[in-house]
Amino acid sequence: MLGQDITLYTQINGRYDFTFIGNTMNVAENNPSSVLVTGTSSTASLNLNPTDTVIKAFLYWAGSGDGDFDVDLNGIPINPDRTFSHTNVFPDLTLNYFSAFKDITSFIQTTGNGDYTVSNLDISAFELDHFQRKTNFAGWAILIVYENSSLPLNQINVYDGLQGVPDNLSIDLTNLYVIDNNNATAGFIAWEGDASLPTETFAINGTIISNASNPIDNVFNGTNSITGSTDLYNVDLDIYEIEDYIQIGNTSANITLSSFQDFIMINTVVTKLNSQLPDATITIDDYQLTCNNRDIPVSFTVYNLNSTEILADNTPIAFYANGILVGSSQTQNPIPIGGNESGSITLTIPNTVATNFTLTAVADDQGNGTGVVTELVETNNDYNTTITLFESPNFNTLPPVITCNLGLTRGIFDFSSYEDLVKTNASHLISFHETYDDAIHNLNPILNTTTYEALTTPKEIFIRIENENNCISVTSFLLQVENCPPIIYNAVSPNNDSFNDTFFIEGLRDIFIHFKLEIYNRWGKLLWTGNRNKPDWNGYVEEGIGTKMAPDGTYYYILYLNDPSYPEPLNGYLYLSK
Numbered sequence: 001m002l003g004q005d006i007t008l009y010t011q012i013n014g015r016y017d018f019t020f021i022g023n024t025m026n027v028a029e030n031n032p033s034s035v036l037v038t039g040t041s042s043t044a045s046l047n048l049n050p051t052d053t054v055i056k057a058f059l060y061w062a063g064s065g066d067g068d069f070d071v072d073l074n075g076i077p078i079n080p081d082r083t084f085s086h087t088n089v090f091p092d093l094t095l096n097y098f099s100a101f102k103d104i105t106s107f108i109q110t111t112g113n114g115d116y117t118v119s120n121l122d123i124s125a126f127e128l129d130h131f132q133r134k135t136n137f138a139g140w141a142i143l144i145v146y147e148n149s150s151l152p153l154n155q156i157n158v159y160d161g162l163q164g165v166p167d168n169l170s171i172d173l174t175n176l177y178v179i180d181n182n183n184a185t186a187g188f189i190a191w192e193g194d195a196s197l198p199t200e201t202f203a204i205n206g207t208i209i210s211n212a213s214n215p216i217d218n219v220f221n222g223t224n225s226i227t228g229s230t231d232l233y234n235v236d237l238d239i240y241e242i243e244d245y246i247q248i249g250n251t252s253a254n255i256t257l258s259s260f261q262d263f264i265m266i267n268t269v270v271t272k273l274n275s276q277l278p279d280a281t282i283t284i285d286d287y288q289l290t291c292n293n294r295d296i297p298v299s300f301t302v303y304n305l306n307s308t309e310i311l312a313d314n315t316p317i318a319f320y321a322n323g324i325l326v327g328s329s330q331t332q333n334p335i336p337i338g339g340n341e342s343g344s345i346t347l348t349i350p351n352t353v354a355t356n357f358t359l360t361a362v363a364d365d366q367g368n369g370t371g372v373v374t375e376l377v378e379t380n381n382d383y384n385t386t387i388t389l390f391e392s393p394n395f396n397t398l399p400p401v402i403t404c405n406l407g408l409t410r411g412i413f414d415f416s417s418y419e420d421l422v423k424t425n426a427s428h429l430i431s432f433h434e435t436y437d438d439a440i441h442n443l444n445p446i447l448n449t450t451t452y453e454a455l456t457t458p459k460e461i462f463i464r465i466e467n468e469n470n471c472i473s474v475t476s477f478l479l480q481v482e483n484c485p486p487i488i489y490n491a492v493s494p495n496n497d498s499f500n501d502t503f504f505i506e507g508l509r510d511i512f513i514h515f516k517l518e519i520y521n522r523w524g525k526l527l528w529t530g531n532r533n534k535p536d537w538n539g540y541v542e543e544g545i546g547t548k549m550a551p552d553g554t555y556y557y558i559l560y561l562n563d564p565s566y567p568e569p570l571n572g573y574l575y576l577s578k
Helices: 105-111 124-131 436-441
Strands: 004-014 016-024 042-046 053-064 071-073 076-078 082-089 094-103 114-119 138-147 154-165 168-173 180-191 200-204 207-209 235-241 253-259 264-274 281-287 295-304 316-321 324-330 339-348 356-363 382-388 401-404 411-413 429-433 452-454 459-466 472-482 516-520 526-530 553-560 570-576
Touching: 004 016, 004 053, 004 082, 004 168, 004 264, 016 042, 016 154, 016 180, 016 235, 016 264, 042 138, 053 105, 053 124, 053 154, 053 264, 082 154, 094 124, 094 154, 094 264, 138 180, 138 235, 138 264, 154 168, 154 253, 168 264, 253 264, 281 356, 281 382, 295 316, 295 356, 316 339, 324 339, 401 411, 411 472, 429 436, 436 459, 436 472
Parallel strands: 401 472
Antiparallel strands: 004 154, 016 138, 042 114, 053 094, 053 138, 071 076, 071 114, 082 094, 154 264, 168 253, 180 235, 180 264, 200 207, 200 253, 281 295, 295 339, 316 324, 316 356, 356 382, 411 452, 429 459, 459 472, 516 526, 516 553, 553 570
């Protein structure tokens, strides 16, 4: 047999109780009938007390065959939230069965008491096959959880699936915690039971039990123990008193079903237990990150929502970063049922924890994974969030920008490409500044990065790098000049026309400040010696014989730059004409 095991679907805690309404689609019990009996529509009535408030309502429908998952409830199309299936291998053939689930809480809350009709539940395509084994059926039920202020604080546990009963079926009901067994009940939605086959029993924790509608040897007999109806024909909606069969302190219960002739399918099991316990949960509401700071202020809220008892003050709270304990706190006041309390803490994240980590807050945790409070649910105490610390952006180290010395270490620089070169992330924002303080405070940015003039060098330029978290880094690079080779204009015409009146060498004065220039005639006689302290040569011959001006002609120069980059003198010819 293949199906889905009955497991816990939900727990609901409060001043709650539950009931069923529902009906069969069969007009007679299938087992003794000699004709097909399954229709497509039936009705049941809801009659809650005026002081009852619907909290939850779940519709289940089921039948023979592969499944009809498009039905109507009071004329409204219903599509399932979940579906179940079951396959039973009989000696002579294999048959399929199905059930479906829909949360219809808002529908029932809006509609209220009155008639509910499920229609268009059609198994006709499969009924003839199932008729051979007398398992042709269809039916529906609504599980309703309601609140009433006069009720004690109860825990409603809903378990569902689709399990068939062969000879014996054992179902373990977990996540219980029994404080008081008074008025404890268990209910079932079961399909395909036959009143004419008294061969099944129901036991809880090993004790076979029954009630007025369900004889001890025929518990799945097509009855509704809430209304006393005996004509549900292959549908059972039963609720049993179980207070004598469970004990205070029980955290689980075992249900055993047996059937030695009848074929039964269990769809839903519901328990109501008096479980007056808190249920501590926690959320991380907010945290504040600052750049390059591993101290994180965290805001959090501890809740006691789905509970049946006050959560005591001093309930411990632990905080973990990637599993490492980084902080502890505790609740300050008792938290009422349905209440909460907010708090804050500053956590210091160790350097051994990665920049990107999971922060976990755990309510009822002493910092070692153990708590001090017995809760309705012990597995919902933690809250996780992923945090990435804010760090200053990484950047690339930049070499100096070097240009020609324009005199006295002045230079014109183009460092516009450094805006992209310094980045390790295209989204980073870049600005250039003349001082570190300006870079830190984002003041006086350098706007001209293509022809920036530095009057003296070396000069340090600071770069501010800002990322998406508004974290900054500041780096710098140097502006440096080098003494580029001078440009020698070798024509001299000292006629006072302002063109070539002297022997002009561009890029010499204020750059090669220790230069020495010698002028020779064609026979090698030294005529003139110059340096930074003398004007340019205009043809004047020092200590000349006769005239003080050299005649027109070709002359020879030797230029000593006296610079480590130019150890050899420059020499060549110049031409003098008046």
